[in-house]
Amino acid sequence: MQTTPIILLVEDNADDELLTVRAFKKSNVANQIVVVRDGVEALDWLFGREEHAGRDTTVQPQVILLDLKLPRMDGTEVLKNLRQDRRTAHVPVVVLTSSKEEEDVLKSYELGANSYVRKPVEFEKFVEAVKSLGVYWLLLNERAPIRA
Amino acid sequence: MANDSPPLPESDEARTPRRAQPSRRSPTAAVLVAVSLLFASEYLGYRATSEQRDAARAVAHSHEVIEQLDGLLVSVLDAETARRGYALTGDEKLLAPTRTAAARATRGIEDLRVLASDNPKQGGRIDDLDRKIHARLAELDEAIVERRKGFDAAREEKATHEGTALMLGTRALIDEMVAEERSLLARREQETRASIEQTRNIQAFGTLVSLGLFLLGVLGLRREIRRREEMEVSLREQETELHRANTFLDSLIDNIPDMIFVKEAKDLSFVLFNRAGEQLVGIPREEMLGKSDVDFFPPEEAEAFVAKDRETLAGKEVVDIPAEPLTTAEGVRWLHTKKVPMLDEDGEPAFLLGISADITERRLAEVELREAHDRAERANRELEAFSYSVAHDLRAPLRSIDGFAQAILEDNGKDLDAAGHEHLGRVRAAAQRMAELIDALLALARTTRADILRSTVDLSSLAQEAGEALRGDRYPKTRLLVATDLVAEADPRLLRILLDNLLSNAFKFSQNADAPLVEVGAVSPADAEEGAIVFFVRDNGIGFDLENAKKLFGAFQRYHKGAEYEGTGIGLATAERIVSRHGGRIWAESAPGKGSTFFFVLERGGES
Numbered sequence: 001m002q003t004t005p006i007i008l009l010v011e012d013n014a015d016d017e018l019l020t021v022r023a024f025k026k027s028n029v030a031n032q033i034v035v036v037r038d039g040v041e042a043l044d045w046l047f048g049r050e051e052h053a054g055r056d057t058t059v060q061p062q063v064i065l066l067d068l069k070l071p072r073m074d075g076t077e078v079l080k081n082l083r084q085d086r087r088t089a090h091v092p093v094v095v096l097t098s099s100k101e102e103e104d105v106l107k108s109y110e111l112g113a114n115s116y117v118r119k120p121v122e123f124e125k126f127v128e129a130v131k132s133l134g135v136y137w138l139l140l141n142e143r144a145p146i147r148a
Numbered sequence: 149m150a151n152d153s154p155p156l157p158e159s160d161e162a163r164t165p166r167r168a169q170p171s172r173r174s175p176t177a178a179v180l181v182a183v184s185l186l187f188a189s190e191y192l193g194y195r196a197t198s199e200q201r202d203a204a205r206a207v208a209h210s211h212e213v214i215e216q217l218d219g220l221l222v223s224v225l226d227a228e229t230a231r232r233g234y235a236l237t238g239d240e241k242l243l244a245p246t247r248t249a250a251a252r253a254t255r256g257i258e259d260l261r262v263l264a265s266d267n268p269k270q271g272g273r274i275d276d277l278d279r280k281i282h283a284r285l286a287e288l289d290e291a292i293v294e295r296r297k298g299f300d301a302a303r304e305e306k307a308t309h310e311g312t313a314l315m316l317g318t319r320a321l322i323d324e325m326v327a328e329e330r331s332l333l334a335r336r337e338q339e340t341r342a343s344i345e346q347t348r349n350i351q352a353f354g355t356l357v358s359l360g361l362f363l364l365g366v367l368g369l370r371r372e373i374r375r376r377e378e379m380e381v382s383l384r385e386q387e388t389e390l391h392r393a394n395t396f397l398d399s400l401i402d403n404i405p406d407m408i409f410v411k412e413a414k415d416l417s418f419v420l421f422n423r424a425g426e427q428l429v430g431i432p433r434e435e436m437l438g439k440s441d442v443d444f445f446p447p448e449e450a451e452a453f454v455a456k457d458r459e460t461l462a463g464k465e466v467v468d469i470p471a472e473p474l475t476t477a478e479g480v481r482w483l484h485t486k487k488v489p490m491l492d493e494d495g496e497p498a499f500l501l502g503i504s505a506d507i508t509e510r511r512l513a514e515v516e517l518r519e520a521h522d523r524a525e526r527a528n529r530e531l532e533a534f535s536y537s538v539a540h541d542l543r544a545p546l547r548s549i550d551g552f553a554q555a556i557l558e559d560n561g562k563d564l565d566a567a568g569h570e571h572l573g574r575v576r577a578a579a580q581r582m583a584e585l586i587d588a589l590l591a592l593a594r595t596t597r598a599d600i601l602r603s604t605v606d607l608s609s610l611a612q613e614a615g616e617a618l619r620g621d622r623y624p625k626t627r628l629l630v631a632t633d634l635v636a637e638a639d640p641r642l643l644r645i646l647l648d649n650l651l652s653n654a655f656k657f658s659q660n661a662d663a664p665l666v667e668v669g670a671v672s673p674a675d676a677e678e679g680a681i682v683f684f685v686r687d688n689g690i691g692f693d694l695e696n697a698k699k700l701f702g703a704f705q706r707y708h709k710g711a712e713y714e715g716t717g718i719g720l721a722t723a724e725r726i727v728s729r730h731g732g733r734i735w736a737e738s739a740p741g742k743g744s745t746f747f748f749v750l751e752r753g754g755e756s
Contacts, residue, residue, distance in 0.1 A: 015548035022555060069540055098543040101536060102641075121546045121583035122576075123554040 004032045005062035005138050010042040010078065011035065012070050019123065020065070020096075023130035029138050034061065039073030042066075043081055046088050060091050063137040066113070068097040068104055076107055083112040090144035092137055175368025182361035189354030196347035203340040210333040213263045213270075217322045217329075220256040223249045224281055224318060228311055231288045235295050235304050243292065250285050257281065270328060277321050284314045407483070407504040410490075413497040416440045416457050428506060430477025445475055460487040461497040471507065482508045535593045542586050549579040588718035591645050595725045600639045602730075607634035607643065607683065611668040614647045615655075623655045623664065631669035634683065638730055638750050646726045649719040650685040650746050657744065658689030671747070680732070680751045688743040700736060723748075 007024065011017045017035055024031060036042045041051075042064075048055040064082075068075035075095065082088040094115040095108045105116050117133065120126050227249035233242040257278045264270035287310065294303065401408055407425035411418055417440045421433040429436075431444060441450040452472065460467040469485040483504040490499040553575045561569065608630055615628040636643065651666065658664040664687070671682040692700075701724040723746075727734040730750040738744035 013544055013548075015551065016544060019547065019551035019555075022551075098540045098547075099536070101539075119543070119547060121543060121550055122580055123547070123551040126547070126551065 003059070004030055006059070007031050007033045007138070008042065008045070008061035008064045009033055009035045010039065010064065010066045010070065010075070012037050012067065016067075016119070019126065020130065023123075023127045024134060026127055027131040027134040029131070029134035031062070031134065031138055037071075039070045039075065039078040042078050043073075046082055046091075047085065057087055060088060062092070062143065063133075063141075064091055064093045065096045065133075066093050068095060068099060068108070076104075076111055079108065079111040079113060092141060092143075094133060094137065096133075175365045175372055177365075178361045178368060179365035182358040182365055185354050185358035185361065189351045189358070192347055192350050192354070196343055199343050200340055203336050203343075206336050207333055209263060210329045210336070213260065213329050214326050216256055216260050216263060217325055220253060220260070220277075220281065221319065221322050223252040223256060224284060224315070227253075227285060227288055228315065231291055231295075231311075232308065234292060235299065238295065238299065250289075253281050253285060267328075267332070270325060273321060273325050273328070277318065277325070280314065280318050280321065284311070284318065287311070287314070407502075407506075409502045409504075411440070411457065411500045411502070413461055413489075413499055416454060416500070419499065425504070428476060428481065428504075429474070449473065449475055456485075456487055457500055460489050460500060464489050464491065464495075464497065471511065474504075481506055482511050531593070535590055539586055539590045543583060546579045546583050546586075550576050553579070585718070588722065592718055592722045592725060595642055595645065595722055595729060600642065600729050602637050602639055605636050605638050605640045605643055607636045607638075607647075608632050608668075610640070610644055611647050611651070611685075614644060615651050615666065615668065618648065618651050618655055619666075623659050626655055626658060626664040626666055629665065629667045629669075631667075634668070634670055634681075636681065636683070636750050642726045642729065643750075646723050646748070647685070649723045650748075653719060653746075654685050654687035654689070654744075656689075657691075658687035660690070661688050661743075664688065680749045682747050682749050684745050684747045686743065686745040691738040691740050691742045691744050693740050694736070694738055701734070 009017065009020060011020065021033055021035075024033060034045065036045050044050040045052040045055065046057070046060070048057045066075045066078060070078070075097070079093060079095075082091065082093070092114045093112070094117055095104075095113045096117050096119055097104065098119050108116050115133075117129055120129060226245040230242050230245040230249070233239070257274065260274050260277075261271070264274055291303075294300070401420070402423045404422060405424050407428050408420070408422040409418055409425050410420035417438050418433075418436045421436050423433075426433045426436075429444070436444070441453045444450075445453070456467055456469060456472075466489075467487045469483075469487070471482050472485055473480050474483050484507045485502060485504040488501040488503070489497050490501055492498040553572045557564075557569065557572055564572070611634070612628070612630045615630060619626055619628060647668075651668070654666040655664075658666060667684075667686040669684055669686075671684065701720045724734055727748050727750065732748060732750040734746065734748040736744060736746045
């Protein structure tokens with residue numbers, strides 16, 4: 001991989017966004033984080049639509065960190081949509097959310113999430129989680145080959 | 149209450165044939181025999197009397213004969229005397245008796261012949277006598293003729309001698325005859341006496357026997373009468389019993405709080421209607437008897453009733469109608485009716501019995517219940533949605549609080565003094581605590597929702613998993629001992645939460661012991677309650693005083709001061725809620741410094 005792996009962070013909460021970015025910084029895993037605020041924008045970015053038109057859609061994120069509770073279109077909708085498009089069907093999605101509700105977990109997996117991680121309240125734990133995530137998804141995990 | 153309902157069709161008892169009549173023959177026979185004997189002896193008496201009469205007549209007869217004979221003798225003697233007199237005196241006037249004598253003698257003999265006609269022996273003698281007497285009389289006549297010629301003493305003497313001899317002969321004959329008669333008489337008397345004796349004996353015997361039989365007959369009849377009386381009494385008692393039983397039955401039917409009615413099978417007219425039915429329908433039963441459904445209820449209702457009636461009678465089986473409407477004076481009521489065919493001895497339907505319970509209230513209650521259930525469901529769902537968003541939304545700011553406090557510490561920590569550090573530390577701790585509270589509350593709320601799905605759960609592995617997760621790095625010293633092969637019928641999620649709560653407490657409060665030990669196991673079968681397994685979670689920690697722990701399982705109740713041991717105070721409330729959802733029990737045993745054991749039972753089937 002030539003380019004720095006992109007992490008797409010779909011998160012509406014500014015604080016959480018800040019904290020997540022900070023956590024990744026501390027994880028010492030090289031990455032480039034793209035932040036979108038809601039589900040619609042996430043899909044727009046992924047598919048190069050609307051304000052993100054013109055983006056090279058062959059370049060897909062190494063991993064998508066997806067919160068479930070999002071305005072306009074929530075996480076599960078986003079998941080469903082991006083799994084249906086060939087370009088994004090195999091992009092690893094980690095559902096990163098506060099909810100531990102079983103229904104959410106089950107639904108996420110059914111819709112094709114690769115992983116489900118609960119956001120801990122304690123920041124240190126959060127950092128730990130992010131580090132592990134980073135190490136795994138950015139370094140260890142093999143991406144599906146991209147075929148146009 | 150007036151017994152105006154017609155009697156139910158005859159019960160089996162009434163139709164049993166009467167017991168056979170005990171024999172009346174013996175006393176009657178005795179009486180008959182007695183009467184016969186009486187008649188017999190009467191007859192004998194009658195015959196004896198006849199015989200006696202005959203005998204008396206014979207005696208009289210004999211006496212007559214004797215008299216006659218005597219008379220005859222006298223006649224002859226008269227004649228004799230007259231002749232002698234004439235012979236001596238020659239007086240013609242003295243001859244008068246001789247003339248009459250002959251006539252008298254002849255008449256006498258004839259009479260005698262008649263009298264003695266029954267006795268041939270006497271008959272012979274009579275002839276003899278006849279001859280002698282007539283000879284004598286002839287001689288006398290001769291003698292008279294001779295005298296007339298003149299008196300001859302010698303001839304007179306000879307005549308007298310002849311006369312005397314003849315007289316003697318005659319007299320002898322007559323004596324013979326008299327003797328004969330006398331002996332006859334004696335014999336007759338003897339016979340009569342014997343006969344009388346016999347008769348009297350027979351009569352006495354007969355009378356005694358007949359009296360005896362009569363007495364027997366009377367006794368027998370008396371016994372019979374007494375028996376009849378007793379039968380009458382018992383019959384009357386039976387009647388009273390029957391009447392009482394009938395009255396009781398009628399009262400029973402009338403007092404049953406459900407409507408009971410009976411219809412004729414032929415035309416479905418009412419023959420019985422109990423008080424409850426009267427009150428339900430609002431029509432006095434006198435008006436209902438003899439009429440049928442069509443006379444009282446709207447056509448569609450009546451049609452439905454009739455259809456079910458016919459179904460019952462045709463099928464000859466009980467028909468259950470869970471709910472049917474009935475228009476009464478107070479509006480429509482709903483009934484749960486059972487219709488029962490009553491068959492006669494040939495198995496053909498004779499009557500239809502109906503029993504109706506008024507379920508109007510119950511129906512209304514059911515409708516209300518369903519509505520309440522729906523409302524509760526809706527409320528539950530709303531609560532679920534609410535708690536879900538609460539959890540999610542509440543946690544996010546906490547994360548910010550903790551995260552940015554940490555950021556300050558990391559980025560600007562060197563600019564902060566010790567106090568500053570401490571403050572930030574408390575901020576973070578508070579945020580952490582709040583997160584725990586939220587989690588605990590969510591868990592508690594989750595346990596009260598519906599859908600407790602029981603399955604066979606390997607409690608041993610669940611406990612091991614939970615225990616290890618909880619021990620983690622926080623309680624490195626603590627030993628965890630989970631018994632093997634623990635199995636429970638429970639909802640696995642809730643069971644996990646239960647174990648989490650109990651184990652978390654166990655670890656927490658035993659962490660300061662010298663050799664902290666947390667155990668999970670089950671009580672040995674001997675101590676177990678019937679059928680249910682008693683599990684326990686035990687620690688050798690600081691324990692608590694049971695006396696002061698009344699509200700141990702209440703939410704937010706904390707036994708230890710917050711500073712010593714952190715905790716939300718919700719854990720045990722949640723545990724209690726889970727256990728009772730499973731229909732079980734949870735209790736604790738502990739003493740200060742002696743550790744604690746929490747026991748719980750889950751199996752009781754069904755939820756609370």
